[in-house]
Amino acid sequence: MDHNYLRSAIDELSKEWEIDKRIYDLTLGRRNDVKDTAIQVNEMIFHIPTLTNDNLYVLWDCLWPRCHNCCDKQGRLPLTIKDIEVISEKLHYTKKEFIDNETRISSWTESESFGDVITSLSMISLKRITEETDEQDGTPLSCKFLDNEGSCKLHPQRPGCCQIYPFTSWTTLTNGKPQIHATFQFDGRCPGFYLSKSFDDMAEVLEHYSKIIVEYNNDVSRTTREGYGFINIVDLRSKP
Numbered sequence: 232m233d234h235n236y237l238r239s240a241i242d243e244l245s246k247e248w249e250i251d252k253r254i255y256d257l258t259l260g261r262r263n264d265v266k267d268t269a270i271q272v273n274e275m276i277f278h279i280p281t282l283t284n285d286n287l288y289v290l291w292d293c294l295w296p297r298c299h300n301c302c303d304k305q306g307r308l309p310l311t312i313k314d315i316e317v318i319s320e321k322l323h324y325t326k327k328e329f330i331d332n333e334t335r336i337s338s339w340t341e342s343e344s345f346g347d348v349i350t351s352l353s354m355i356s357l358k359r360i361t362e363e364t365d366e367q368d369g370t371p372l373s374c375k376f377l378d379n380e381g382s383c384k385l386h387p388q389r390p391g392c393c394q395i396y397p398f399t400s401w402t403t404l405t406n407g408k409p410q411i412h413a414t415f416q417f418d419g420r421c422p423g424f425y426l427s428k429s430f431d432d433m434a435e436v437l438e439h440y441s442k443i444i445v446e447y448n449n450d451v452s453r454t455t456r457e458g459y460g461f462i463n464i465v466d467l468r469s470k471p
């Protein structure tokens with residue numbers, strides 16, 4: 232993510248929310264003591280950033296309904312085939328009408344897990360505003376499905392990417408067996424991060440997200456298998 236964009240996003244967030252200086256610095260890549268702590272929860276491995284100088288984990292909890300910043304500053308809404316099926320039905324479209332009227336193609340690259348995993352994607356994405364253009368892809372827009380109370384008009388069929396935010400996930404193969412991983416996106420939009428000496432504080436959240444992220448990854452796999460999206464993952468840690 233562009234550093235200037237990130238800086239203005241976290242500065243703007245800091246005007247509305249009290250952001251711990253250490254999390255502010257982490258977001259801007261100013262900490263050189265960040266270690267990845269891997270935690271297995273059910274079928275998933277979570278990669279929790281750890282500030283080793285302070286001996287603290289970076290944890291998260293959602294502040295909704297006090298906050299709906301991720302919907303107000305939404306950058307992109309890539310859809311799984313399951314999203315396409317359930318949202319088209321909710322909006323009373325056929326699948327084809329929904330794709331023609333409410334979506335566009337987005338292509339972008341992501342870097343996860345401290346820059347070790349690079350993912351290139353091309354996906355059908357839900358338009359956040361009716362006349363969304365290619366130039367607006369990745370730039371923050373207030374999503375048209377956000378209502379005046381801060382709720383999503385698509386709920387409970389909101390897109391999988393919204394359900395798993397601020398996590399991002401990827402799959403690796405170990406001895407031919409897929410392993411799903413997840414870590415946080417620090418994109419300057421979410422005020423829900425906090426520091427703690429124990430990740431037990433986040434145990435219930437990790438338990439809940441371990442299930443929905445696995446489900447989301449299965450949906451993403453089906454999406455690419457059925458030709459509704461393209462994903463290429465390069466895990467630099469597995470390179471010699």
Ligand code: SF4
Nearest residue numbers: 302374376377383393
């Ligand atoms: S689709 Fe719903 S949950 Fe997703 S950004 Fe829009 S309002 Fe928020």
Ligand code: SF4
Nearest residue numbers: 293294298301421423
């Ligand atoms: S920005 Fe973060 S805290 Fe706010 S609603 Fe979204 S996930 Fe929750």
